[in-house]
Amino acid sequence: xxxxxxxxxxxxxxxxxxxxxxARDFGEVxxxxxxxxxxxxxxxxxxxxxxxxxxxxxxxxxxGYSFLGEERGLIxxxxxxxxxxxxxxxxxxxxLHAIPHFAVNIALQREGEVVAGVTYNPVTHDLFWVxxxxxxxLGAEKRLRxxxxxxxxxxxxxxxxxxLGKPGHAQFLKELHQVSQKVAGVRRFGAASLDLAWVAAxxxxxxxxxxxxxxxxxxxxxxxNEAGGKVSTIEEHGNPAEGVSILxxxxxxxxxxxxxxxxxx
Numbered sequence: 001x002x003x004x005x006x007x008x009x010x011x012x013x014x015x016x017x018x019x020x021x022x023a024r025d026f027g028e029v030x031x032x033x034x035x036x037x038x039x040x041x042x043x044x045x046x047x048x049x050x051x052x053x054x055x056x057x058x059x060x061x062x063x064g065y066s067f068l069g070e071e072r073g074l075i076x077x078x079x080x081x082x083x084x085x086x087x088x089x090x091x092x093x094x095x096l097h098a099i100p101h102f103a104v105n106i107a108l109q110r111e112g113e114v115v116a117g118v119t120y121n122p123v124t125h126d127l128f129w130v131x132x133x134x135x136x137x138l139g140a141e142k143r144l145r146x147x148x149x150x151x152x153x154x155x156x157x158x159x160x161x162x163x164l165g166k167p168g169h170a171q172f173l174k175e176l177h178q179v180s181q182k183v184a185g186v187r188r189f190g191a192a193s194l195d196l197a198w199v200a201a202x203x204x205x206x207x208x209x210x211x212x213x214x215x216x217x218x219x220x221x222x223x224x225n226e227a228g229g230k231v232s233t234i235e236e237h238g239n240p241a242e243g244v245s246i247l248x249x250x251x252x253x254x255x256x257x258x259x260x261x262x263x264x265x
Contacts, residue, residue: 002137011118014057015104018050019122027098050088058084070215083109087215091191105193107218114241117219119193128197136200136226146229146250147202152182158195160209161188168210174264196220199248200227206249206257217243230254234261
């Protein structure tokens with residue numbers, strides 16, 4: 001049985017308490033007050049309330065840590081070495097359409113490096129968590145390991161499709177053309193944090209996407225690494241935890257998928 005540290009328990013508690021409000025509002029989309037943040041990109045009252053809950057709990061537990069949230073941006077604390085990286089509702093479009101695939105996502109950076117993360121689905125109660133050097137887990141019982149498949153023709157990959165108002169449609173179609181001919185399947189589920197957690201858990205064999213935020217991927221990058229996988233940007237250089245582009249897979253499939261994605265440049 002895996003036992004989270006005191007720090008991880010703070011993050012898990014914040015995720016679960018924020019998730020209570022999301023769970024109450026889930027499925028009641030007609031009652032939500034929705035304001036447009038951009039084309040096909042919505043912020044709901046539930047989203048904002050969840051981030052406020054997380055902010056207050058983390059600030060109380062670790063006063064002075066900086067906070068980077070999807071909705072409120074960067075709030076610099078007195079402790080410049082630690083930053084919470086938070087997406088209170090990853091998969092907002094799924095949430096708004098009563099699709100039970102979204103998550104609360106919390107990561108902690110120490111001197112710019114992600115050292116802990118939590119991804120929690122309020123509907124299924126799947127709790128994925130990770131600590132650097134200690135492994136990645138689903139709940140208290142299951143240690144995560146990436147899938148062992150070695151050939152593309154057996155692999156199922158996840159991806160994100162650019163939607164209205166997002167760049168990169170033509171590039172994505174080129175990448176999909178290169179990859180889909182070689183793999184057993186490609187899935188688009190609409191929540192980057194869960195895509196990465198599912199790679200770490202061996203449910204997906206790999207995942208790629210572009211134009212994300214650090215709050216979408218920071219926790220998941222560490223999960224895949226701690227589960228024995230490999231994560232990189234699609235380009236030759238860059239930090240995948242920043243979200244500009246990301247490819248996650250096991251050690252055998254990663255170079256094979258990367259080759260196909262780079263052939264689409």
